[in-house]
Amino acid sequence: MSREAGPLIDIVAGARPNFMKVGPITRTLEARKAKGGHLRYRLVHTGQHYDARMSGDFFAQLGIPEPDVNLEAGSGTQAEQTAAIMVRYERLLLESPSQACLVVGDVTSTMACAIAAQKLKVPVAHVEAGIRSGDWAMPEEINRIVTDSISNWFFTTSPWAGENLRRQGAEDERIFFVGNTMIDTLLANLERLRPPPFWDELGLSSGGYFVVTLHRPSNVDAAASFKQLLVAIGGGTRGMPVVFPVHPRTAKTLEAIPGLPRSIRFVEPQPYLEFNYLTRHARAVITDSGGITEETTVMGVPCMTLRDGTERPETVSVGTNEILGADPAALAPALDRLFAGHWKKGAIPEKWDGRTSERIVAVLESLLPA
Known part of the structure; x- marks a missing residue:
């Protein structure tokens, strides 16, 4: 100061x-x-x-x-x-x-x-x-x-x-x-992004995995419905690795859920440079976070939002984001479109x-x- x-x-x-x-x-x-x-x-x-x-x-x-x-x-x-x-x-x-x-x-x-x-x-x-x-x-x-x-x-x-x-x-x-000042930070650090320590251990490669972040109470607080979402993610991603940095709220519920898909790899929350490296090189991101949809839009990464709406509609109307809702059944057709190469390209919002x-x-x- x-x-x-x-x-x-x-x-x-x-x-x-x-x-x-x-x-x-x-x-x-x-x-x-x-x-x-x-x-x-x-x-x-x-x-x-x-x-x-x-x-x-x-x-x-x-x-x-x-x-x-x-x-x-x-x-x-x-x-x-x-x-x-x-x-x-x-x-x-x-x-x-x-x-x-x-x-x-x-x-x-x-x-x-x-x-x-x-x-x-x-x-x-x-x-x-x-x-x-x-x-x-x-x-x-x-x-x-x-x-x-x-x-x-x-x-x-x-x-x-x-x-x-x-x-x-x-x-x-x-x-x-x-x-958007979040994008100021992202663009200033794009060339500094770096892979997390587990990159090689999990066998990750650019475009060869998914990133998931879920933390909203409606998605993660009830073990039964949360498991349905995770099973749908595991099935729809066709065996590709799914990297899931786990929010503390989410971790509490996961402790009570047995039998989750083996392809989902739960990791600690990641620092900024490592997390955005994961995002930038992912096949797609599945999230209920608003801020991540802004970053995926600027990086041109397909994004699926597991909520019924968004406070950032420009990520949908201009960017790479789509609103799927919280119904696990919506994931399979969306992922099929992604694998078929039919996901929208998107653009960067004004300013x-x-x-x-x-x-x-x-x-x-x-x-x-x-």
């Missing part, structure tokens, strides 16, 4: 995907500062999610600076986390005010810090604003709606997100279509060009003059 005079922006992150989104913004602010830019920033880690991989290899791999502040909010229920983050961030602002609060994505930290900032009359900018799934059963959807309802400025990944905001009542002059953080910082410089 620069100590010179100038408007101070809090950049808030609370979970691993957040750091992938704020990393390009901090680097751009540093580069602008070196050329006479007037903005300062303070990187605030709420401590919503914390592990050694995040604090060590993850920051080093992506060149993300260590946080200036760690609120150490810790785990708990949704309400407990929200309350802890709000109390601790409010205390920070009272002791050391900032001139703006920039939040990203849709985790609990996003909403909690936006609320605390607004109540102290600190303007809020939301990166990835306007994204909507329409599914209020997702905690992330509640976080998005609340955050957007009280934000001053909106940085969007797509024109579709801007339309959502206009329907909510946001004025055009507060909406900035800038692109997903690696320069999103530059556009965000340019807007912030105009909104927060020296």
Whole structure:
């Protein structure tokens, strides 16, 4: 964090995907500062999610600076986390005010810090604003709606997100279509991607395996339905290796499921460079994650989403993603089309060009003059 005079922006992150989104913004602010830019920033880690991989290899791999502040909010229920983050961030602002609060994505930290900032009359900018799934059963959807309802400025990944905001009542002059900072991070690291240690051990080769990630409660919390999905994946992928980095939520359910397909190889969660190497070289990705569908779209990798909808429709209308729903029966015909060579090629959405953080910082410089 620069100590010179100038408007101070809090950049808030609370979970691993957040750091992938704020990393390009901090680097751009540093580069602008070196050329006479007037903005300062303070990187605030709420401590919503914390592990050694995040604090060590993850920051080093992506060149993300260590946080200036760690609120150490810790785990708990949704309400407990929200309350802890709000109390601790409010205390920070009272002791050391900032001139703006920039939040990203849709985790609990996003909403909690936006609320605390607004109540102290600190303007809020939301990166990835306007994204909507329409599914209020997702905690992330509640976080998005609340955050957007009280934000001053909106940085969007797509024109579709801007339309959502206009329907909510946001004025055009507060909406900035800038692109996707996750893609800034991906494009900056494409040539640095590297195979995981188990690449040779599992006999993997480019285009010769699948990647699966599943973590949403509707897919993984019930052992019987989860097993049906895995059996359908094992059958539809025709004996090819299926690499499944296992989320902690998913691991708990797997312990109670016997007799899974041998082709599915369960591995530890992977660091950024290794995971995206796996994704880039996969025959296809099967997931219920929204962020991964953005990365597969840019890398041109076929993607199948096991959900009934998506908050990122541009990955379907423009990119390589298709929504299959959660019915295991939908996998076989989709995989048959893939093996027959009939999967769509896809394209890269507008402004997903690696320069999103530059556009965000340019807007912030105009909104927060020296």
